Amino acid sequence: MVNPIHLKTLLEVIRVGSFAAAALRLGYTASAVSQQMSALERATGTRLFERSARTAVPTEAAVVMARHAAKVLTDMEALMAASARAEAGTSHELRLGIFPSLATFALPRLIRSPGWQDLGINLKIHVAEPGQTIQGLRTGGELDVALIYQVGQGGLAWPSTMSRQWLGDDDFRVVLPRAWGIREGSQVSAEQLSDMPWIMHHPGTPDALVIERLFASCNLHPRVAAYCDDFNASLEMAAAGLGAALVPELAMLNRHDDVVVLDVPEIRLARSIFALLINERENPQVRLFLHQLAEVLRTQSIAPRTAAGL
Secondary structure, three states: OOOOOHHHHHHHHHHHHHHHHHHHHOOHHHEEEEEHHHHHHHHHOOOOEEEOOOOOEEOOHHHHHHHHHHHHHHHHHHHHHHHHHHHHHHOOOEEEEEEEHHHHHHHHHHHOOOOOHOOOOEEEEEEOOOOHHHHHHOOOOOEOOOOOOOOEEOOOOOOOOOEEEEEEEEEEEEEEEEOOOOOOOOEOOOOHOOOOOEEEEEOOHHHHHHHHHHHHHHHOOOOEEOOOOHHHHHHHHHHOOOEEEEEHHHOOOOOOOEEEEEEEOOOEEEEEEEEEEEHHHHHHHHHHHHHHHHHHHHHHHOOOOOOOOO
């Protein structure tokens, strides 16, 4: 019999392109991912990967299996959620901690979707930054799930009693005032941006440290015009001509017409979005809710980058 967990792992391996990257997303070791894929191959009688000393390349059969596995897993979660709701007879209350841009641009779309009422979840929402929502899981148990983001590898910690589920990546984009005369989608070097004024994160925060290191690595030493940790405010100030800014795509969904998005090859940065769950409070309805939210994140994106001249 095929283990659904192994199907989920297969989907992640296909998505990110390696056992090691999938292990990082799922909280396993690379060896554990390899063992799961071997078990899936034995259960299905199908070779899924062409292995060498350093790589594991998915076969065509693996790609086809992943395509069908996504629907199978969604149907399984929906069936389990419906069964749980029927047994309980009432909606399941989910006390949810969520950071502002996810609450603004992704959660409302899920709540307005046609199948939301069938999910049988009654949300009690706490909008706050990740450090606060993690604390809500730690002390007093006032939250069941915390939706958080992390830029880089540091800055946040949580108890081992919690499970972590990756939901998506939110790419940062470089935005400039349209009045500066650089065309939308132009590809520029970091060096070309050095002499421009910038709107930056407040020094000392985990996000700021990651961004400062990234900028330094590509010899970009910004002339700071403002310090701001509110992306909506940063976009408005950029639109007014105050400076360039680094803003995640999720916040860009409501971007001002007076800013343009650039492609800067040296500046590739994303914040990873995770769900932290208290293990004993996880159930099929919660899992399906997180799956559907991840689907929303996959479709929430501004136009893809295009290369052009200055």
